[in-house]
Amino acid sequence: MQYQAEVIIELKAGMLDPEGTTVKRALEHLGYETDSVRTAKKFTIVLQAADIHSAKENVEEMCQKLIANPIIHNYSISLREIE
């Protein structure tokens, strides 16, 4: 089966996000008041797996080993089967 995973990588809460802070300031220049702006990275991964559980396990491992740095990042994975 073919699956599509969407992986979102974010800095852990409390970690400085200088890019987010800079965007927040630029929004203020445009007249938009916000309480906070945080950035994240999204990866779309298409893969083959026997079922959705093994697909999830596989992507989870990819996040641990490369896509995220667990020291500074949290990540979330959402998966769907592709018809």
Added chain:
Amino acid sequence: MSIAVVQFGGSNCDLDILHVLMDVLGADAELVWYKEENLDRFDGIVIPGGFSYGDYLRAGAIAARTPIMNSVKKQADAGKPVIGICNGFQVLTESGLLEGALTTNNYPKFRCEPTYLRVETTDTPFTSMFRKGDILSIPIAHMEGNYYADEPTLASLERNDQVVFRYVDRNGNATDEANPNGSRENLAGIASKRKNVLGMMPHPERASEEVLGSSDGLKVFRSMLEYISSR
């Protein structure tokens, strides 16, 4: 005795380091392309600065997972000295050879300027020729040099004497103003538990000849060579 200077696609301080090792110090050194998988013939390893793999994903992340790094780990386990400078430091944290992580500077700007460093320990193969408390002038050039580790890790770095360099002002005080990137506790360089692996963001190879304005960095390499001779 021979030192490997590892080259990844995007390394750009490799030739400067080779120059310091060979021309300034008269040591035997060699550029080694990242596809090389066996570094057994070398006595020490330098991972230079630059932008390996265009800093894709995270600075140092891709280089840290290339096959040559398995051999770098093997040499480190064997007690050989391994130093990562700037992008090399990022590669060492990403590969797990050093603790913590290097994230975007707190002021999101590429900072290229002289900094003052305080030598926090002389009990490493890279700082044995300094005195504890020496103030060095060595430049930085980076965008992701903001050292992060959680509190327990910072405490254990301190406890195990793994803190090697701190950013300080010219009088040797580790102030917020002297911290160029927001690093936790002004950390500029840390060592592994065994001390034979060092990561530092400042560039000692850019401060190894008086004509460059400072030769304070030269002792980092001289200490390393002396350590190798004495092994």
